[in-house]
Amino acid sequence: MALAIPRTELLRLRLRSHGLTRPSKGPVAGVSGAVAPDAAAARMFALQGQDLPGALWSIGQRAPGTDLAQVRTAFDSGELVRSWPLRGTLHVLAAEDLGWVLALTGARSLGGAAGRERQLGLDAAAFDVAREVAAGVLERGRQASRAELFAAFDRAGVSTDGQRGVHLLWHLAVEGLLVLGPFRGAEQFVVLTEEWIPQPRALSGDEAVRELVVRYLTGRGPATLADLTWWSKLPVTAARRALDDLRDSLTELSCAGTTSWALGSTLDRVAGESPRQVLMLPGFDEFLLGYSDRSAPLAPHHAPLTVPGGNGVFKPTVVVGGRVVGLWSRRASAHRVIVTCSPFDKPFPPRVAAALASAAADYGRFHGLEAQIVLGDPVRTRSG
Template sequence: MESSTESIGRAEILRRRAASHGLGTRPASLDGPAGAVDRLFALQGQDLPGALWSLGLRSGASLPEVMAAFDDGTLVRSWPFRGTLHMLRAADVHWILKLTAERTLRSAARRREDLELDDGTLEQARKLTERALAGGNRLGRRDLLLLFESAGISTAGQRGYHLLWHLSISGTTVLGPMEGKEQLFVLLDDWVTRRRDLSGPEALGELVRRYLTGRSPATAADIAWWSKLPLTSIRSGIAEVSGELEEVEYCGTVHWQLRTGTPPAAGREHFRRETAHLLPGFDEYLLGYQDRSAALEPEHAPLTVPGNNGVFKPTLVLRGRVAGLWSRKASRAGTALTVQPFSPVSDRDWNAVGRAAARYGQYLGTPVTVQRRLATARPGHPGAAPAP
């Protein structure tokens, strides 16, 4: 019997993924930054300025509007997936940590030994933090580290970062309100008073549903890599919500997507088609998948992640494909963007880049200019332009 699974090509999977991400079209209205997070579930957020732009790009919100969603307790940052900072709904933190924290902390046991952070030291840091943040107090990273040092807990090297990381993954703290350009630590249970309570198969099903809402089509391996949960758990989650999903085939591999006709936020959006996007580094459009080959050509990967060091540069995306890099320089006069494609770009595409830059300027609330750079050849290839 012939399979009824739809087979799609590269252009189609990129079109569908961009639409899932809220990038294939320009939203005229969404439920602000919170609506963008509802679509993406959680967005990688170790680079705070870039992470905030990921939300502004997908919601049409300005930078002050995005920051306000953290100040009012709607959104937070924590380390729920892969031991890496993410932005997510405050109400989702508890059930996600219940699902992922034990596995993450267990995987870091050797690292704690190397840093000489025993259980007694971790408990001392937790008690100090709880006392300092009690009653709704909030502290920045530097002040918390000074607190540890004053109590005789060394924060030298990576010890300080690991202590802050451990406190959040174990459910003591979360990054909540802003103070200038810094996000402050607060006590998780005090700051997040409304929370969802999910566990077991229901939690796995919700994770799969929410991941696919903002990233489909994707494979089970993509979800397992992103969440750092076992593939068997992800398959259980897929089975839990199987009635909401359908299979498509891309490059001979089964990908999952929400059933046609049930797009996120159906009926609440009006779109204008856009073909160019200026994505920040670490954006979920690339970071959301184990296999990024549909959007990123192999020869462009060393330019996007130089030295394969895990640091992703801001990217220019044209019609779903990573087509170049960009950087910015702020001054009193405004913000100057330098856009450097990997190959020559048509006037029509440059016009689309100009519209993308204008959206970035609206987000920042500042005038934006665009400087075009010569196309970038492969590293070491004759004629390669210097990276921005």
């Protein structure tokens, strides 16, 4: 029988699963070294990564006290990579997990892109040339920027005009040949997957599906079957079978008539850590993006403000007690960042305003900048 919980408890458990917590006793959140960036990202399993600066801040939020340089080091050392393992979208994940996830999801992604490839005029011959060129450019540990790799494709007679270059990179990455690895400046460079990840985990079949389900719920539970299948694009039958296989380690929960699942360990972690009540999350953070149904943290009438025009571009959010209550933006110079936080409906109460000032200071420290916070007018007022 499902355990009935209120929405506040559902959100509290999700904050804990996401690692958006602070110790209840002992060292306070913000002390460097409490959680390493690679461990924080690996625990989340895969984080939305198309907005690279936002993805790095998502990791920083889950590794309090670390800074941007430390997060980038996790990529430079080969612990973390960025690729397209889920829903055809860029994600950050532990390097060792990339191979088995692509083996599970890659064929469906490639099959679903066949029509787009015909539109772009990319055929099997073009991909054969691109594979050979990429291997030649990158073999023996060499690295290349996107521009350098696209130039090599063009020289070999495979045009990268329009979206062709990006799609070539995507296709070869989903096949498992290429991956985005180390940084040079603000850009992530392309490397050969086999050379950059010499010891990948080997999982397949039902074992891989169960691992994906466990990892998803570890970083996002409680979540529904619909959340899981939307996020992973696993067939419903395979996902349901994995939940059945894992039933002894899962707890069935009910919130507002909806059934969700959590790992027992999520419920057991009540002692020793508590959710952070006020957060500044980047626009594509998994706390909102990791679910098909976002109504628990985001009121339906606030959704158009968070994703204007329903265009799929999520704005950075202010989260209080697990609820999205406003938006924030930044304006940075060489040494300073101005963070503007705006509520949806009415001004932030004093305690939230004070907590946001602290969150903005953390954001500044993460980027090595002095931070100034500005409390803006309610978004509804500005948007009419």
